Amino acid sequence: MEDGTFIDEQGSRRLRDTELVVPVVVGTCAWWVGKKANDSVTHRWTVYARGANGEDLSHIISKVTFELHHTFTNPHRVCLQAPYEVTEQGWGEFDINITLTFTPDAREKDVSIMHRLKLYESESTPNTTKKPVMSEVRPGGAEGGVEGGAGGGAGGGAMGWVYEELVFSEPVESFYRRVLAEPPRRAAELSCQAWVLTFDEREEVEKLKECRARVAAMVAEVRKDFEGAAR
């Protein structure tokens, strides 16, 4: 059609050559339970899905389903509203299938993202109850390399989060216009909100890390000169 729209097989009017991209993060945050750890409970953990910059997603997502390991009671957990998260306790690591279902007017199929629950950062890391063993601001996150990073450069080691872009290509026109007209809103807080980063913050952290490395290199250089002169 002249106006850049076309009618799909289901009779919905869609926008040609148009994309709606929604960045999301799925992740897990895990805590060691400390001295009360026993055979069936060593960690408390939360798995979640969220807008990558802390934005509310309820105008796009109608539910998020978390498929836990079958050793959990009612492993099929559904969140109809934000925060999209499940908190549990257990002893083992496993893959969690996270399915995003969109609002009916999007006329899009569900998207599933597999994410592994990690409870152990590395064998050499001592257990502590003061901070999570795994979260976005801990090894699996910004400080530990850019997994999760778009395209996921797997930096080795355990990863607490993964960045994904939901791409609605040639979206249904009415859905697209509704979503664009929606004023941005902050999402309801996750129970592990203190341990997640927005994307802008992630960039800041990267920059600070670079600066720190540069200063360390300069200090090493000066030290070398100084030791050379002292000899």
Ligand code: SLL
């Ligand atoms: C493993 N393949 O062997 C994995 C399975 C299952 C973890 C891990 C259940 C807790 C509960 C639980 O933590 N399952 O019984 O409520 O490491």
